[in-house]
Amino acid sequence: MQVGRYHRQEIFYAIGKEGQQKLQQSRVCVIGIGALGASVANMLAQAGVGYLRLIDRDIVELTNLQRQALFTEADVEQQLPKAEAARMHISQMNSEIEIEAKIVDVNPYNIEKLITDVDVVVDGLDNLETRYLLNEACDKHKIRYVYGGVVGSGGMCMNVLPGEGPCLECLLGPLPEEGSYDTCDTVGVISPITNIVASYEAAETMKLLLDSESVCRQAISLDAWDSYTEFFDVDKDPECPVCGKHQYTRLEHRQxxxxxxxxxxxxxxxxxxxxxxxxxxxxxxxxxxxxxxxxxxxxxxxxxxxxxxxxxxxxxxxxxxxxxxxxxxxxxxxxxxx
Ligand SMILES: [Zn+2]
Incomplete structure (x- = not known):
């Protein structure tokens, strides 16, 4: 008997044939196609998520290849935009799904247009400013958002479920001042942690698309070098400017x-x-x-x-x-x- 490409997912107890069809009818937007985003996009394409919108403003560079598994030296040579290079590579692996590459910077003018027609948004961003903006836009439009971030050998992720649970600002507090926190540019990053966090993000996205009871309601903090994984509760802060008071200062701050x-x-x-x-x-x-x-x-x-x-x-x-x-x-x- 001929079996289809999703056979191993269809016999997995929590997905089944029905779940597989649901994935194929789902739409996901991945913002930031670096180490996290490219990995998540690849896994969601393998899983058969029917529509992927890949958004990134950058060009593939040599220093990306140490951790951004989809890209090649030829992409660097051709100065391909990451979104387009990822679309090209992923569609060679799964030509049955629709993939849209958007070579744009996500900012207060365009973010709402980019995310309001999808089921889940996945965070593959490399900066906190855009993440906080995304958090506001997702709260405003009640869009489920899978947060993930990495730096050094550590990472974090959490599902942001507007109306149900805490938001990014409840987890991380007010946006810290630029230069006051570690970034991949100051302390580096290793690929094992980006792959682990990307895997959590991909699994949570699939669970959200399937409305699974197994959707994680806690935040996850982990480190690939110091060898720990912790799950912890985050309280929804009633005073939170975003999910408590629905004030969207970044979204409305248009210069x-x-x-x-x-x-x-x-x-x-x-x-x-x-x-x-x-x-x-x-x-x-x-x-x-x-x-x-x-x-x-x-x-x-x-x-x-x-x-x-x-x-x-x-x-x-x-x-x-x-x-x-x-x-x-x-x-x-x-x-x-x-
Ligand atoms: Zn909040």
């Missing part, structure tokens, strides 16, 4: 040009407000008058004596070799947002 420093990149990203008026081709044509322009399918590289940046079709730019956000915004205003 004209939103700037973010890109850790470890010596670069700043400038994202203009999306008013639908950005004309990518026209801007690229104009850039040709002021310096060297190289273009591929995904972005344009511009260089002259003063400026060095990548411009994306959504109007976002990564300004290289600048000391601060103000200089980045000046270059953005002079060359792009005229």
């Amino acid at each position: 004209k040009n939103y700037t973010a420093s890109l850790c470890g990149h010596d670069a700043y990203q400038v994202t203009p407000e999306d008013d639908g008026a950005f004309d990518y081709d026209a801007v690229v044509e104009r850039l040709r008058q002021s310096g060297e322009v190289k273009q591929n399918k995904f972005f344009t590289i511009f260089k002259n004596e003063e400026a060095d940046f990548k411009l994306f079709p959504d109007g976002r730019a990564i300004i290289n070799k600048v000391a601060d956000g103000d200089t980045a915004r000046e270059i953005f205003a002079k060359y792009i947002d005229q």
Whole structure:
């Protein structure tokens, strides 16, 4: 008898044929396609989740290959965006599911549009600011969100179930000041921990999609080097600005040009407000008058004596070799947002 690709899941007691069909009708958005996100996306594709939206703003770099298992040296050479490289590799493994790659920066302007038509959002992010924004957007739209984070050899994860349990801010408290906490850029990260946390996130996502009674209601803290795994309860804080009072300060904080420093990149990203008026081709044509322009399918590289940046079709730019956000915004205003 011929058996299908999901046979081993269909005979697993907690999924069955019915559960498998449910997975195939499910939609998941993975935000951040680095070590965590690429791994989770791969596992969900293997499991047959019918629709995956993969969101990432970055390009595959050599230093990613130490832990981001989906990517190859060829991706680095071709400067492929992570979302697109992941889509390409994953669809070679499972061509029966739909995978959408979004090469965008998740910010207050676009986050709601990106997550409101999916069943579960998975966190593969590398920064707390965007996580806190995601936490607000998920609370506002009552979308279930699987948090996962890693640094060094340690990691954490927790299901954020709006209306039912604590949120990310209940778990982590107010957003700490930039520079006051460890990041992968300051203390590094090893791949065993990213794989363990990604596995927990993938399992929790499958359980949420199946409305399983086994959905984890606790937070998990673990360390692959110090060899421990702890499960602990988190109280929903009635005074929590997000899940208690439903105040969404980050979501509502929309500046004209939103700037973010890109850790470890010596670069700043400038994202203009999306008013639908950005004309990518026209801007690229104009850039040709002021310096060297190289273009591929995904972005344009511009260089002259003063400026060095990548411009994306959504109007976002990564300004290289600048000391601060103000200089980045000046270059953005002079060359792009005229
Ligand atoms: Zn909360």
